[in-house]
Amino acid sequence: MGRNSVRGEGSRQREPQRRDSGWAEGAQSGGVEVKGGAEGSDSAASAAGSGSGGGRRAARGGRGARGARASRRRPVSKGKRILRWTASILSLLILGTAAAGYLYYEHLNSSLRKGQRNAGGSDVEKTAPNADGQTPLNILLIGSDSRKSKANQNLGGSRDKADAPPLADVQMLLHVSADRKNASVVSIPRDTRVDIPACEDPKTKRKYPKTNTIINESLARGGAGCTLATWQELTGIYIDHWITVDFAGVVKMSDAVGGAEVCVKQPVWDRPTRLVKGGSGLKLKKAGKQTLKGEDALKWLRTRHPFFDDVGRSKAQHMYMNSVIRNLKSQNAFTDTGRLMDIAEAGVKSLQVSEEIGSVKKLFDLGMNLKHVPTDRITMLTMPRMIDPKDENHYLPQPGAADDLWEMIREDTPVDGKDAKPKPKKPAAPKDPAAPAAEIGVAVRNGAYTDQLGAAPGRAGTVAGLLQNKGYAKAEAEKGGDPIAKTQLYFPSAELEGDAQAVAKSLGIPASQVKKSTDVSGVTLVVGADWRTGDAYPKPKPKKVDPTTTDASTASDESGCMEIYKPYVWHEGLER
Template identity: 35%
Template sequence: MSAESTQEPGIPGDADSTGRGRRAKGRRRRPQGKRRKALLIMAWTAAGIVLLGGTGVGYLYIKLNGNLHSIDIDHALGTDRPAKVDNGSENILVLGSDSRSGTNKKLGGGADDGSARSDTAMVIHVYKGHKKASVVSIPRDTLIDRPACTDAGGTTHDAATDVMFNSAYSTGGATCAVKTVESLSGVRMDHYLEVDFSGFQKLIDELGGVDVTTTRSIKDPDSHLDLTPGTHTLDGEQALGLVRTRHGVGDGSDLGRIQLQQAFVKALVKQVKDVGVLTSPKKLYDLADTATKTVTTDSGLGSVNSLASFAEGLKSISPQHMSMVTMPVQYDPSDPNRVIVEQTKSTQVWTALKNDQQIPKSATEGTATGKADGVVSAP
């Protein structure tokens, strides 16, 4: 529901209308065009703005609760997983899917075939006390060994070697993505959140845009993006273009794009904290309605009350207390369009999170970066 839509019954009035060293064996990247590019960190925002569910307004609760879609990942994966760590921390896998069906077809490009891939993946580690967080981005082009997994429909998928990380989601959906991340990291994922193209764009528009500062021009016709150096308020289309672009800045790699995404996440979190949506009940409802229609969760977050409680635990985390890194990788010597895990340094990252400790700076020094650092920041 948008701000221009007819007001739903019972909605308060609104006074304000406003790897392992394996090589890629000569594989080459296929042209991508406009598809397979999205974000996902909108799940963070989706959780943050659904707090309306705790107000006790019966109609709104039922309406928003009915919007949510959840997957019983714990049941599908069974007991063959890393052990839960009972130290007060939480690990959340956040995925941005590039479904090319329905309204996402225009945004993602390609045929309306109902297929989807995980375009962006971030592991969010919320430290004990829920005052700070570390975010680890996993490059989708990372060559990995994908474990055997069972999807949400009960179908088992065989293991595969030397495949791209994002093949896990396209093969077996959310459950296989979680299984792959846990196999890669040795860290148990406590929750799962997923957001698609169209929902991301709508949420940015309903937030009134997101302010970012660029230090150089970013121009990418494929992403419909043309920004001069300076401060901009990005609408949904521009924000989607920014987090999709590969060729607007840096070396055109997925690693450079990840840097832009991480900078945008910080700007987005700042915007959500500053927007004051609680002062406008109808604006809050519109945001919550879009968010709950957009997000897919694990069953543990599959109700408005659960999602609201989860969001309550995140709201004290400011951008200044968010550490953002990319899983340590190196370019594949046989194919610069692929990366392989830098095993020693990656182990440092995952061990730190498992022990609820800060990621040491040494873990990311000397790894592939993509050369887009410092291009975008919150004003």
């Protein structure tokens, strides 16, 4: 009986059941491991029958028939088999999902279009970290009017411009404070005349010389990297990244974020008129608030003449963006992985970005920077401007007001006037103290120039004379000096830092305007546009933004409504 029971346990009939159960354990019989297959049956039978009735004695000395039965492997219950199969299937599903997720992530990364960050010669310094080591974030948002694709031709018309270089009809600088407590979006109207630096197209290697023209042409002179270089030269703000979107991209992104609520005081139809050709095609047959998606959203963002001018269009664009931000906040989009993935996928198909943010993760991280900024601390505004005396259809940055705005952003000062920036800490004492004033050589250069006011002649000689009267006998005026907005003192090495700080203190120049530079060979003072007249350096005034010159609004403001220029007010008679 013992022999038969052992032989049965080791027979091949049991093997399929053991494999089906998902386990490969060996069955135990009287301390002998019984393996599946013929080899296992023969060895088990030999062990049981060896000696004089050894198998039977073993049975009697053990548990008899019960011990023999115990040698058989206990069948696995149906419930346990189901659990094991379920676990196996779940494991496969998890692995499959992970693999699919990884492949999808790589697909998104490879689909993302990227370009060179800076295509020009502008080189400005990043804002220094705050006391907690945090730095602000600046991103240039560009709307391109490219007609290269069929989709953009269908949406934007003008198929005859398919091969024309694209223009940057929308340009906005997104600034997020170092502490991520406030943010601002500043628009420059597309018809603003500025200096565009020399640029090189990173794809064609074509070089474009420096020029003075309207800012939207910067995109055609080396791509988004040239537009970034233009902004840096104009504002003195270091811009970390750029993001470009075309017509088709706006439609996709609008649908992904769920559209936005806008408001018009009168019904509107942007169409060709007797005096003005073209038009966006926007047609809203009722006044008041309404939600726009897809192509209607694109038409709203492109509409110009019904909102009177390019500044009115910027205001309408801000209204749209404010609504988008409110929607994303109310939908918890910054914490909803599914929503984020939808937006990311639309972004990958719609956007082109500077190469250093060329991955889905980095785009997610950028979005997260706005996660904790409340809507009432996100300010939309347009650069202060004046009519260009050379062309009444163009603008120029408003002297003073525009400079103050750029300085506030450079210094990470909130444009909404809240949470005023704390006073900067006094700089650490230089390792090498200052030499006597009579022994310090100072080169003084004149950089007091603006496009609007031109040069302030004689400033280098005047300030050099002031220093000589203060005991700096070796102060001398030098020819040259690039235009600079704010007066700066430079020193080439740590040994001369104390000398530079002493010169700054004697003139009342803030210590924050004393910087190390390898472009100078000694202590060098560049008189900026902020000191065009007078013997005393002007005391800095608290900077603030005038809402009347910037059309400022916040993302929490839902009260705005666009006035429509009378020739574009829709009524039923227009369609008869």
